Amino acid sequence: MTGMDTVEWLSGHEQGVWRSLLRAQSRIESELDRDLQRASGLSLVEYGILVSLSEAEGERMRMRNLADSVIVSKSRLTHQITRLERMGYVRREPCTDDRRGYWAVLTAEGGAALADAARGHVAKVRERVFDRLTPDQVKVLGEVMGALEEP
Amino acid sequence: MTGMDTVEWLSGHEQGVWRSLLRAQSRIESELDRDLQRASGLSLVEYGILVSLSEAEGERMRMRNLADSVIVSKSRLTHQITRLERMGYVRREPCTDDRRGYWAVLTAEGGAALADAARGHVAKVRERVFDRLTPDQVKVLGEVMGALEEP
DNA sequence: GGAATGTAGTTGAATCTTGAACTGTTTTTC
DNA sequence: GAAAAACAGTTCAAGATTCAACTACATTCC
Numbered sequence: 201m202t203g204m205d206t207v208e209w210l211s212g213h214e215q216g217v218w219r220s221l222l223r224a225q226s227r228i229e230s231e232l233d234r235d236l237q238r239a240s241g242l243s244l245v246e247y248g249i250l251v252s253l254s255e256a257e258g259e260r261m262r263m264r265n266l267a268d269s270v271i272v273s274k275s276r277l278t279h280q281i282t283r284l285e286r287m288g289y290v291r292r293e294p295c296t297d298d299r300r301g302y303w304a305v306l307t308a309e310g311g312a313a314l315a316d317a318a319r320g321h322v323a324k325v326r327e328r329v330f331d332r333l334t335p336d337q338v339k340v341l342g343e344v345m346g347a348l349e350e351p
Numbered sequence: 352m353t354g355m356d357t358v359e360w361l362s363g364h365e366q367g368v369w370r371s372l373l374r375a376q377s378r379i380e381s382e383l384d385r386d387l388q389r390a391s392g393l394s395l396v397e398y399g400i401l402v403s404l405s406e407a408e409g410e411r412m413r414m415r416n417l418a419d420s421v422i423v424s425k426s427r428l429t430h431q432i433t434r435l436e437r438m439g440y441v442r443r444e445p446c447t448d449d450r451r452g453y454w455a456v457l458t459a460e461g462g463a464a465l466a467d468a469a470r471g472h473v474a475k476v477r478e479r480v481f482d483r484l485t486p487d488q489v490k491v492l493g494e495v496m497g498a499l500e501e502p
Numbered sequence: 503g504g505a506a507t508g509t510a511g512t513t514g515a516a517t518c519t520t521g522a523a524c525t526g527t528t529t530t531t532c
Numbered sequence: 533g534a535a536a537a538a539c540a541g542t543t544c545a546a547g548a549t550t551c552a553a554c555t556a557c558a559t560t561c562c
Contacts, residue, residue, distance in 0.1 A: 209473060210473060210476065210477060210481065213489070213490075213493065214477075214481055214489065216493065217489055217492055217493035217496060218476060218480070218481075220493060220496035220497050220499075220500050221480075221492070221496045222399075223422060223496075223500040224496045224499035224500040225376050225380070226422045227422060227499075227500060227502060228499060229376070230422070248373075271374060271377045271378060271381070322360060322361060325361065325369060326361060326365075328499075329369070329372075329499060330361065330365055330369075332498045332499060333495060333498060333499075337491060337494065337495050337498075338364070338365065338368055339364075340488060340491040340492070340495070341368055341372070341491070341492070341495050342364065342367065342368035342371060343488065344484060344488050344491070344492050345368060345371035345372045345374075345375045346371050347483045347484060347488075348371075348375035348378075348379060348479075348480060348483060348484075349371050349374040349375040349378060351378065
């Protein structure tokens with residue numbers, strides 16, 4: 201009977217914070233995803249991929265790095281890039297100095313689709329997140345997320 | 352050319368915070384999910400369902416309320432409950448006073464599985480989240496998530 | 503009281519995700 | 533310099549998710 205509770209539990213307050221976090225997370229993500237999808241036909245992950253590519257040297261990234269950058273499994277990225285390729289937003293280029301590898305390269309259409317999607321998406325992010333917070337809260341949130349994002 | 356930028360962009364700082372948030376979110380979720388899966392065979396959503404049920408009057412909830420409580424579509428909940436039913440952790444009971452409805456009821460096995468899973472999971476949450484934050488940060492995080500979780 | 507509308511939950515089919523196995527290349531090690 | 537180990541990326545098949553129908557019951561409104 202005892203011995204079962206050798207685990208340090210969460211305090212009542214922590215528990216409340218944790219649940220708020222889970223709810224906020226899941227609501228924000230699903231709302232933004234739905235809106236983005238509706239407005240531009242992109243999922244959040246696809247949007248993230250296009251953003252990463254657009255900011256990279258030569259608007260291209262190796263699959264492995266891209267997968268890390270958007271925090272997605274290799275396998276999932278393969279499928280995702282295949283779909284983006286079908287949409288005409290990305291193309292694959294074999295990597296000359298490492299013949300195992302490929303570049304995922306942003307196409308002009310991809311860049312345009314991203315620019316298009318970004319307007320509405322950014323507005324939503326502002327409205328859904330930042331408009332609800334004071335500058336101080338944003339500052340602390342930044343510190344907190346900085347601490348939490350490390351692997 | 353102008354008119355394109357009528358959208359209020361995010362400030363550099365806000366942008367950084369937003370990206371940290373996305374990364375932290377996705378890392379935390381995938382790590383906890385993986386660990387939970389490994390330790391107990393439950394996904395985070397399944398765990399959430401069991402928690403909700405365990406805290407409800409009579410350890411049972413109507414599908415609709417349960418779906419809202421775990422923030423999942425009706426359809427997804429149907430499938431999920433079907434799987435949990437196959438695992439023996441939940442059972443469906445027809446609702447007598449509203450013949451359209453069903454109760455999802457936590458079984459004894461479900462309660463046991465939850466208790467089992469909770470130990471390790473809570474430890475992970477503590478380790479992955481709360482141990483990284485000061486009490487003040489936790490307090491502000493709670494306020495922030497409180498503001499963000501509202502629909 | 504009965505047509506219209508709303509709500510609870512499920513179904514089906516297409517799409518997406520997952521994880522392990524696999525191919526082909528590079529790097530290491532001895 | 534060859535064998536072993538590591539790495540990049542894809543494939544396959546099983547399982548999960550989505551979204552739009554759909555069934556069946558409840559509620560509303562005249």
